[in-house]
Amino acid sequence: MESMEEETPRIGVFVCHCGINIGGVVNVPEVVEYAKKLPCVVYAEENLYTCSSEGISKIKEGIAKYNLNRVIVASCTPRTHEPLFRGACEEAGVNKYLFEMANIRDQCSWAHMHEPEGATEKAKDLVRMAVAKSRLLKPLEEPEIDVTPSALVIGGGISGMTAALCLSNQGFKVHIVEKEPELGGMLGHLYKLYPTMQDASESLNHVVNSVKSNKSIEVLTSTVVKQVKGFIGNFEVTVQKANDETANFEAGTIIVATGAPIFEPVGMYGYGEYDNVITQLRLEQLLKDGQLKKPESVVMIQCVGAREKEGRTYCSRICCMTAIKNALLIKDLHPDTDVYILFRELQTYGKHYEEHYRTAQDKGVKFVKYLQEKSPRVVSGKNGELTVNVYHALLNEELKIGSDLVVLSTPLIQHEDARELSQILKVPLGPDGFFFEVHVKLRPIDFATDGIYVCGTAHSPKDTPESVSQAFGVASRAAIPMALKRLRTEAITAVVHENLCSGCGTCVKLCPYGAIEKDEKGVARVTEVVCKGCGVCAATCPERAIEMRHFTSEQVMAQALAALGRTSA
Amino acid sequence: MTFEPRIVGFLCNWCSYAGADLAGVSRISYPTNIRIIRLMCSGRVEPVIVLETLAQGADGVLVMGCHIGDCHYISGNLYAERKINVLKKLLARTSLEVGRLRLEWVSASEGGRFAELVKDFVEQIKALGPSPLAGDKPDKNILAGVLAAKAAAEDFRLRLLVGREKTMIDDGNVYGEKVSEEELDKILNEVIDTEFVRNRIYLLVKEKPLSVKELSERLDLDSKTVLRHVVVMRRRGLITVDRVEGTSPLYTALEVGR
Numbered sequence: 164m165e166s167m168e169e170e171t172p173r174i175g176v177f178v179c180h181c182g183i184n185i186g187g188v189v190n191v192p193e194v195v196e197y198a199k200k201l202p203c204v205v206y207a208e209e210n211l212y213t214c215s216s217e218g219i220s221k222i223k224e225g226i227a228k229y230n231l232n233r234v235i236v237a238s239c240t241p242r243t244h245e246p247l248f249r250g251a252c253e254e255a256g257v258n259k260y261l262f263e264m265a266n267i268r269d270q271c272s273w274a275h276m277h278e279p280e281g282a283t284e285k286a287k288d289l290v291r292m293a294v295a296k297s298r299l300l301k302p303l304e305e306p307e308i309d310v311t312p313s314a315l316v317i318g319g320g321i322s323g324m325t326a327a328l329c330l331s332n333q334g335f336k337v338h339i340v341e342k343e344p345e346l347g348g349m350l351g352h353l354y355k356l357y358p359t360m361q362d363a364s365e366s367l368n369h370v371v372n373s374v375k376s377n378k379s380i381e382v383l384t385s386t387v388v389k390q391v392k393g394f395i396g397n398f399e400v401t402v403q404k405a406n407d408e409t410a411n412f413e414a415g416t417i418i419v420a421t422g423a424p425i426f427e428p429v430g431m432y433g434y435g436e437y438d439n440v441i442t443q444l445r446l447e448q449l450l451k452d453g454q455l456k457k458p459e460s461v462v463m464i465q466c467v468g469a470r471e472k473e474g475r476t477y478c479s480r481i482c483c484m485t486a487i488k489n490a491l492l493i494k495d496l497h498p499d500t501d502v503y504i505l506f507r508e509l510q511t512y513g514k515h516y517e518e519h520y521r522t523a524q525d526k527g528v529k530f531v532k533y534l535q536e537k538s539p540r541v542v543s544g545k546n547g548e549l550t551v552n553v554y555h556a557l558l559n560e561e562l563k564i565g566s567d568l569v570v571l572s573t574p575l576i577q578h579e580d581a582r583e584l585s586q587i588l589k590v591p592l593g594p595d596g597f598f599f600e601v602h603v604k605l606r607p608i609d610f611a612t613d614g615i616y617v618c619g620t621a622h623s624p625k626d627t628p629e630s631v632s633q634a635f636g637v638a639s640r641a642a643i644p645m646a647l648k649r650l651r652t653e654a655i656t657a658v659v660h661e662n663l664c665s666g667c668g669t670c671v672k673l674c675p676y677g678a679i680e681k682d683e684k685g686v687a688r689v690t691e692v693v694c695k696g697c698g699v700c701a702a703t704c705p706e707r708a709i710e711m712r713h714f715t716s717e718q719v720m721a722q723a724l725a726a727l728g729r730t731s732a
Numbered sequence: 733m734t735f736e737p738r739i740v741g742f743l744c745n746w747c748s749y750a751g752a753d754l755a756g757v758s759r760i761s762y763p764t765n766i767r768i769i770r771l772m773c774s775g776r777v778e779p780v781i782v783l784e785t786l787a788q789g790a791d792g793v794l795v796m797g798c799h800i801g802d803c804h805y806i807s808g809n810l811y812a813e814r815k816i817n818v819l820k821k822l823l824a825r826t827s828l829e830v831g832r833l834r835l836e837w838v839s840a841s842e843g844g845r846f847a848e849l850v851k852d853f854v855e856q857i858k859a860l861g862p863s864p865l866a867g868d869k870p871d872k873n874i875l876a877g878v879l880a881a882k883a884a885a886e887d888f889r890l891r892l893l894v895g896r897e898k899t900m901i902d903d904g905n906v907y908g909e910k911v912s913e914e915e916l917d918k919i920l921n922e923v924i925d926t927e928f929v930r931n932r933i934y935l936l937v938k939e940k941p942l943s944v945k946e947l948s949e950r951l952d953l954d955s956k957t958v959l960r961h962v963v964v965m966r967r968r969g970l971i972t973v974d975r976v977e978g979t980s981p982l983y984t985a986l987e988v989g990r
């Protein structure tokens with residue numbers, strides 16, 4: 164590797180026609196001729212499709228024949244094709260970080276279809292910029308690390324327990340850390356579960372028992388996570404018991420399954436003021452304990468503190484179905500009790516869901532639509548009897564519904580201590596306060612930090628089947644690195660030039676991943692496997708002592724100068 | 733020939749570069765003037781590089797990152813915002829138009845927005861005309877200003893302040909006192925003023941020894957202010973007396989120091 168750094172660059176440039184996608188606009192032969200004249204370029208050719216197997220062979224042949232030690236492909240975007248071309252380089256013995264791309268399709272021919280001359284000039288510039296960077300590229304090695312075959316699951320609700328069982332079935336050790344004295348989470352407080360109407364405890368007990376009897380799952384109740392150090396494969400976890408005792412263990416991966424409590428609507432619709440204004444959660448408990456006295460008239464109000472114009476703008480996803488479920492349960496117990504559901508919009512999409520809505524209508528549950536700007540009001544009479552006034556948009560009149568039980572459907576919200584946990588784990592919370600995945604479509608249960616995953620209502624409001632599906636998902640995600648046992652991590656990381664570092668600690672504070680620490684000598688040191696390669700530290704370091712590999716200041720400056728047609732000194 | 737600006741773009745890989753790709757994929761056309769450099773994060777944008785790019789004659793520099801809250805690296809774009817803010821303050825002290833630098837947020841799904849912004853920026857630069865620093869004969873005076881700005885951006889004091897800005901607002905200073913945006917802006921302006929002037933002085937006396945009077949003429953600053961800076965710079969070992977002409981000492985730059 165050292166000797167390679169000394170080698171003079173011998174660059175090969177492969178310019179792609181991409182059928183007519185590039186060649187139909189950009190004068191490819193002209194770009195090839197231009198490339199040949201650029202410094203350090205020893206070979207250039209055009210390909211119909213550089214990404215075809217023929218094109219790939221051409222790259223490999225070129226490397227062998229012309230003894231190339233750097234390769235540039237001028238074609239599409241590195242976001243999709245860089246891995247393929249890097250692979251070709253690697254197979255032909257060129258370190259994959261000595262590969263560079265010029266984006267002459269997505270950012271050139273496609274955007275400038277009616278300006279062939281301008282597009283050709285731009286393509287030449289982009290190739291020149293790529294050459295300028297390529298000359299300065301350095302080979303990089305991806306550090307290899309061992310992975311501890313053990314997972315930490317934070318939260319012992321249905322999601323966390325399901326994930327833990329899945330992982331233990333695959334032969335991994337699991338620690339479940341649950342802050343409450345008992346496993347079970349929200350399901351422990353619920354009566355029956357839509358869509359099957361089974362007892363929540365029935366589904367739950369089975370899982371709790373499996374977890375408790377499983378020898379490879381260690382359950383730590385009344386315990387919270389205090390500190391997490393390290394990185395994927397090698398997390399060092401410190402937990403704290405209620406009695407302040409602490410314990411340490413190692414984990415290869417971490418699953419966040421901390422669930423979500425409900426919003427307590429204190430001060431809304433008389434909640435906290437009148438005893439017979441309660442939440443859906445409280446209603447579930449009353450039903451479960453068989454303590455619900457027969458009501459004459461129940462009014463359920465939806466979207467209480469949810470789907471607001473500001474703040475909690477999101478839909479809590481489970482409330483429409485929960486209200487319908489509980490309305491049906493009340494109707495089953497007391498068929499002559501009136502049940503009203505005051506809703507803004509009703510969302511009962513999904514398998515087996517719409518049926519419940521229809522059944523509720525058949526059984527006489529009354530659905531009344533209200534407007535957000537004219538939300539219902541709960542007023543109390545002399546003898547404590549309640550009246551719910553609601554403006555009926557279709558009838559254009561205010562209905563007055565006498566009620567002896569008002570039930571508020573409130574959204575799931577993030578735990579108060581979630582921010583602390585997010586800081587301990589260095590993973591983000593989204594604008595709505597829930598744990599925030601790295602990509603909503605393509606990586607919906609991963610965090611940007613490798614080795615940490617999220618499932619269940621910790622991520623967003625969802626019902627049990629959805630939470631369980633995600634739990635299966637995170638278990639298989641977490642199993643990948645643990646099954647591989649060894650991992651290669653990012654090579655594009657920051658590196659501190661110790662002799663320049665003054666130990667001011669600015670970088671330590673700003674690194675969003677905690678990848679930088681001060682070492683015994685008082686200078687900054689990057690933990691490579693934690694570094695994600697954003698380069699903020701390098702751009703900020705007061706002493707300019709940090710170099711961002713593969714995007715060094717020298718390389719970026721060379722590109723900028725090449726863009727201006729100037730050469731670096 | 734009509735003026736076709738040369739614009740250098742610094743785009744983050746995850747949002748804005750992807751947005752630029754999408755413009756192409758959607759066949760949305762925009763002017764050919766921009767040359768894009770891909771970085772992993774807009775937070776990687778190094779002030780010194782931006783100023784050098786302008787000094788070397790770019791007609792415009794367009795920095796693009798993920799929308800606030802969408803940064804792939806959690807907070808990188810917030811740091812980008814702070815750096816561009818400081819860069820604009822520095823540029824405002826030179827005679828190069830601040831409008832030659834722009835920061836915008838573009839998401840991966842905003843191909844149309846990307847194209848619009850490039851179009852708009854090209855118009856903006858066309859209205860400003862060619863950079864006085866482009867071509868073989870850059871305007872010496874303006875260049876001196878931009879180089880002083882660059883030197884200030886390389887300077888430890890300013891960089892330390894910019895690097896700590898966000899933490900000072902979020903977590904407070906070393907004494908745990910939280911600093912408000914306004915207070916910080918005031919401090920920032922003061923430091924930028926000082927650093928900029930000192931670097932101008934340094935670069936001027938590096939060329940040839942000058943007296944306080946001469947310096948104050950060149951910099952269009954009162955001699956009292958210049959003298960104050962000269963005193964500090966002498967103490968810090970940045971400049972020294974070269975010789976005395978009549979009664980006034982002429983100062984010259986020292987290579988080391990800082």
Ligand SMILES: Cc1cc2nc3c(=O)[nH]c(=O)nc-3n(C[C@H](O)[C@H](O)[C@H](O)COP(=O)(O)OP(=O)(O)OC[C@H]3O[C@@H](n4cnc5c(N)ncnc54)[C@H](O)[C@@H]3O)c2cc1C
Pocket residue numbers: 317318319320321322323340341342343346347348349350353355356357358386387388420421422423424425443444447481485488578580584618619620621625626627628630
């Ligand atoms: C009123 C109501 C009715 C519902 N009805 C239905 C229904 O009929 N059908 C249905 O499918 N779903 C229903 N749900 C939704 C269901 O409760 C959730 O989908 C499910 O509980 C999600 O499971 P979970 O494990 O992700 O979270 P939870 O059940 O909330 O479990 C999370 C666990 O993590 C623990 N924890 C939290 N923070 C920490 C921490 N920092 N450290 C350690 N441990 C922590 C908590 O104590 C808890 O035990 C209902 C929800 C409500 C509120």
